[in-house]
Amino acid sequence: MGVDFCPASDQTVPMSFWICATCAVEHAEKTDVCAICEDERQWVPAHGQVWTSLPELAAAGTAVVVTELEPDLYGLTARPPVGIGQQAKLVRTSAGNLLWDPLGYLDDDGVARVRELGGAAYIVASHPHMFGVQVEWSRALGGVPVLVAEADLGWVARPDPVIQTWSDDVEILPGITLSQPGGHFPGSAVAHWAAGAEGRGVLLAGDTLHANPDRTSVSFMRSYPNRIPLSAAVAERIAAHVSRWSFDRLYNNFDGVVPADARAAVQRSAARHAAWARGDFDHLT
Numbered sequence: 001m002g003v004d005f006c007p008a009s010d011q012t013v014p015m016s017f018w019i020c021a022t023c024a025v026e027h028a029e030k031t032d033v034c035a036i037c038e039d040e041r042q043w044v045p046a047h048g049q050v051w052t053s054l055p056e057l058a059a060a061g062t063a064v065v066v067t068e069l070e071p072d073l074y075g076l077t078a079r080p081p082v083g084i085g086q087q088a089k090l091v092r093t094s095a096g097n098l099l100w101d102p103l104g105y106l107d108d109d110g111v112a113r114v115r116e117l118g119g120a121a122y123i124v125a126s127h128p129h130m131f132g133v134q135v136e137w138s139r140a141l142g143g144v145p146v147l148v149a150e151a152d153l154g155w156v157a158r159p160d161p162v163i164q165t166w167s168d169d170v171e172i173l174p175g176i177t178l179s180q181p182g183g184h185f186p187g188s189a190v191a192h193w194a195a196g197a198e199g200r201g202v203l204l205a206g207d208t209l210h211a212n213p214d215r216t217s218v219s220f221m222r223s224y225p226n227r228i229p230l231s232a233a234v235a236e237r238i239a240a241h242v243s244r245w246s247f248d249r250l251y252n253n254f255d256g257v258v259p260a261d262a263r264a265a266v267q268r269s270a271a272r273h274a275a276w277a278r279g280d281f282d283h284l285t
């Protein structure tokens with residue numbers, strides 16, 4: 001009689017971390033419910049918390065797809081989508097690249113493509129919904145720093161020495177500056193890329209200011225899926241904050257974009273948001 005060394009079917013390969021199937025944020029340990037999804041800004045599926053893993057997502061055929069959005073700016077998506085389904089951005093500069101709003105998934109081909117494009121000098125999420133598997137991306141790209149807004153550090157579910165905190169304004173690479181208008185989360189951030197849009201400037205806005213489908217306006221919300229608005233004062237504060245930057249184009253954390261005149265679009269959008277929140281248009285309801 002031989003000895004069957006095959007693992008029994010109820011055994012699983014030990015996982016180094018888990019991924020919430022709803023938000024795709026990495027967790028060092030499984031919890032009863034993902035704290036990010038339990039929060040009023042997100043949601044837990046009706047059938048309860050679901051955890052997944054990189055091997056499980058890979059076995060389901062998930063792949064990272066990289067597309068050029070404009071010169072030196074690439075969008076990364078997981079197909080089929082993972083979690084919230086964001087489009088990560090890779091901004092290239094001669095001094096190194098920024099990986100922004102990292103996906104909640106990675107694979108060898110996706111990592112190889114990012115390395116071909118110059119890798120990443122920094123990994124930064126605009127806010128905790130976009131943490132994805134940021135530590136895993138860092139490991140795959142050589143242990144590069146993962147910057148997390150000091151105000152939102154409590155949402156990190158997979159602590160790691162690669163994580164560093166930041167606040168205020170930080171020019172992380174020549175011509176790429178991070179700042180925190182807040183709003184959606186206290187540390188909700190934007191990245192200003194001066195060389196983007198043929199030198200007219202780009203704002204990577206996550207959903208700190210969310211580019212709308214009309215491509216001419218943005219929204220300011222505490223929760224997008226649960227439709228919780230921010231106040232008039234906060235919308236105006238966010239618009240005033242980003243008016244420090246010169247930019248013509250604004251990208252959100254999906255495939256949404258305000259392709260031109262975005263700086264003015266932000267100011268118009270904040271004024272409209274404030275007017276509706278104040279009740280100026282109640283006669284239309």
Ligand SMILES: [Zn+2]
Nearest residue numbers: 020023034037
């Ligand atoms: Zn979650």
Ligand SMILES: [Zn+2]
Nearest residue numbers: 127129184207
């Ligand atoms: Zn969000």
